[in-house]
Amino acid sequence: MEIQRRPIAGSYIVAADSRRASALSQEVRVEKVLGRSEDTTFLLVQADEARADFMINYEYTGELFDQARPGNSDHPVHLDIIEAGRAWEVTRGSPTVTGAITDSGADPEHPLLHGTLCQNPFEIDGNGLDDDGNGKVDDQSGWDFSDGDNDPRDSQGAHHTHVHGILFAQPGSGVSGVAPGTKGMDLRIAGGKRPFSSSILVESYLYALREGVKSINTSFNIDAFVGDTAIASTYRELADHDVLLFNSAGNDNKRNPKRSQFDDLILVASTDTAEATRDQRSDFSNYGVGIDISAPGADILSTLPGGRVGALSGTSMASPVAMGVDLLVQSAHPDWSAAQRWAQIAGTSDRLEGDEMGYGRVNAGRALTETVKAPTLSVTTQTFPNGQTMELTVRFDKVLDPASVKDPEAFQVFNEQAEAVMTGAPKEVRLGTNQLRFDFAKLPKGHYKFVASGQLLRDPFGQPLDGNKDGRPGDDLVVEFDRVA
Numbered sequence: 001m002e003i004q005r006r007p008i009a010g011s012y013i014v015a016a017d018s019r020r021a022s023a024l025s026q027e028v029r030v031e032k033v034l035g036r037s038e039d040t041t042f043l044l045v046q047a048d049e050a051r052a053d054f055m056i057n058y059e060y061t062g063e064l065f066d067q068a069r070p071g072n073s074d075h076p077v078h079l080d081i082i083e084a085g086r087a088w089e090v091t092r093g094s095p096t097v098t099g100a101i102t103d104s105g106a107d108p109e110h111p112l113l114h115g116t117l118c119q120n121p122f123e124i125d126g127n128g129l130d131d132d133g134n135g136k137v138d139d140q141s142g143w144d145f146s147d148g149d150n151d152p153r154d155s156q157g158a159h160h161t162h163v164h165g166i167l168f169a170q171p172g173s174g175v176s177g178v179a180p181g182t183k184g185m186d187l188r189i190a191g192g193k194r195p196f197s198s199s200i201l202v203e204s205y206l207y208a209l210r211e212g213v214k215s216i217n218t219s220f221n222i223d224a225f226v227g228d229t230a231i232a233s234t235y236r237e238l239a240d241h242d243v244l245l246f247n248s249a250g251n252d253n254k255r256n257p258k259r260s261q262f263d264d265l266i267l268v269a270s271t272d273t274a275e276a277t278r279d280q281r282s283d284f285s286n287y288g289v290g291i292d293i294s295a296p297g298a299d300i301l302s303t304l305p306g307g308r309v310g311a312l313s314g315t316s317m318a319s320p321v322a323m324g325v326d327l328l329v330q331s332a333h334p335d336w337s338a339a340q341r342w343a344q345i346a347g348t349s350d351r352l353e354g355d356e357m358g359y360g361r362v363n364a365g366r367a368l369t370e371t372v373k374a375p376t377l378s379v380t381t382q383t384f385p386n387g388q389t390m391e392l393t394v395r396f397d398k399v400l401d402p403a404s405v406k407d408p409e410a411f412q413v414f415n416e417q418a419e420a421v422m423t424g425a426p427k428e429v430r431l432g433t434n435q436l437r438f439d440f441a442k443l444p445k446g447h448y449k450f451v452a453s454g455q456l457l458r459d460p461f462g463q464p465l466d467g468n469k470d471g472r473p474g475d476d477l478v479v480e481f482d483r484v485a
C-alpha cells in the first residue's frame with residue numbers, strides 16, 4: 001500500500017535553543033521533549049496555529065518498510081563477497097561499539113541473538129525509575145517508541161529480526177552478523193499502538209544520539225518523508241553529530257527515487273549474491289545519482305523469529321550489511337569521525353560498472369586493511385556540436401571533506417583575462433552528496449577554464465585532491481571550455 005501522510009491537527013515540532021525553548025513553554029502547550037543535541041532541543045507542541053519555526057508533525061500510514069521478499073540461500077554468501085573473514089582477522093567488532101536499528105520490533109530471544117543487545121549501564125532495570133535521567137524509565141536495552149514502553153520486542157517481527165541478525169548474529173546454523181562483536185540497540189518505531197509519525201522518528205533518532213550511538217540503520221521506505229522538515233532537520237542533526245545513518249535505497253527498480261534528495265544519510269542499493277549475477281544490481285533495487293553505496297542484499301541468510309534462520313532479499317538487507325562494515329571500522333578506529341569512516345568505507349569499496357550504484361560494493365576486508373587513495377573527480381560536460389558548453393558535472397570518485405568544499409575558491413571558473421567569473425560549489429555539500437552540476441548558461445561568449453583546487457579540496461583524512469589522476473595528490477583538475485554567442 002502506498003504511503004499516505006497527513007498533518008496532525010495542531011501538532012508541531014520545534015527545534016529550539018534553550019532561550020526559545022523556555023519562551024515556548026509560556027506560549028504553547030509542550031506535549032513532550034523529543035530529545036536534545038548539545039545546543040538544540042526538539043519539542044513536540046500543540047498550538048492552534050503554526051508559527052514561523054513550527055514544523056508539521058505528520059502521521060504516516062501504509063507499508064512503511066521496504067518490503068523484503070523470500071530469498072534462497074543456506075549459506076551466508078554475502079560474507080564471502082564482502083571478505084568479512086579478512087576483516088575479522090583485524091576485528092570482529094568491539095563490545096563498546098553500538099549500532100541502532102529503528103524498525104518494527106525484533107525477536108531477540110533467538111538463540112543466535114543472545115547477548116547481542118546493548119545494555120544501558122546507567123539504568124537500573126525494573127525499578128520503575130529513570131535512573132539516568134534520559135526521559136525513559138527502565139530503558140535497559142532500547143526502547144519501544146511505538147507503544148511507549150521499554151520493550152522493543154516483537155516476536156512476529158521478521159523484518160527487524162532479520163536486519164538485527166545481519167548485523168549482530170552470533171555464528172551458528174550458517175549465519176553470522178557482519179559485526180558480531182559489537183552490540184545492537186533495537187528501537188521500535190512502528191507496528192505498535194501509536195500511529196507512525198514524524199515525531200516518533202525524530203524522538204527515536206535523538207534517543208540514539210544521546211545514548212552515544214554513531215551508526216543507525218533504518219530499512220524504511222523514506223520516499224514519503226521528502227518535504228517533512230522535522231525529519232530532514234533531524235537527519236542533519238545526526239550528520240552534524242558524527243552519526244552515519246544508513247537507509248535502504250528502495251525496492252522499486254527505479255532510477256533516482258525521491259529519497260535520493262536527502263544528502264545527510266547513506267542510501268544503500270542491493271547487489272546480487274548468486275554466482276551467475278554476482279555484483280550486478282539486484283533486479284528490484286533502486287539506483288541513480290544520489291545512491292551512495294551498494295551491498296549484497298539478495299538471498300541474505302539471517303535470523304527469523306521463532307529461532308528460525310532463512311534468506312530474505314531487499315535493499316532492507318543491503319543497508320545493514322553496509323552498516324556492519326561501519327561498525328567494524330568504528331571498532332578498529334574509535335577516534336575516527338563519521339566523515340573519515342564514510343570515506344574509508346566508500347574508498348575501499350569494489351567499483352561496480354556505471355556510476356548509478358554509489359561508490360561501489362562494500363568490502364569489509366579492504367575497509368579494515370587498506371589506506372584510501374587520494375580523492376579524484378570525474379567530469380562530464382554537456383557540449384553542443386558548435387562547441388557551446390552548457391554545463392559541467394563533477395562526480396565524486398571518493399568522499400570529500402564537506403568543510404573543504406565550502407571554500408569559495410575550491411571551485412572556480414576563470415575567463416580569458418584570468419578573472420574568476422564563478423566561484424564556489426553550486427550547492428551545499430554534505431556527506432551524502434555525490435555530484436555537483438555547474439550551469440554555464442549565463443556566461444557570455446568566450447573561452448573559460450574550470451578549476452577544482454588541488455590545494456583546497458581534501459578528503460576527510462586531509463589528503464589533497466589528485467586533480468589530474470596521476471597518483472600524486474595536490475594538483476588541480478582543469479577543464480577548458482567555450483561559450484559561443
Ligand SMILES: [Ca+2]
Pocket residue numbers: 123129130131132133134135136137138139
Ligand atoms: Ca532512562
Ligand SMILES: [Ca+2]
Pocket residue numbers: 123124125126127128129130131137138139
Ligand atoms: Ca530504572
Ligand SMILES: [Ca+2]
Pocket residue numbers: 260262263265266267290291292432433434
Ligand atoms: Ca546520496
Ligand SMILES: [Ca+2]
Pocket residue numbers: 465466467468469470471472473474475
Ligand atoms: Ca596528481
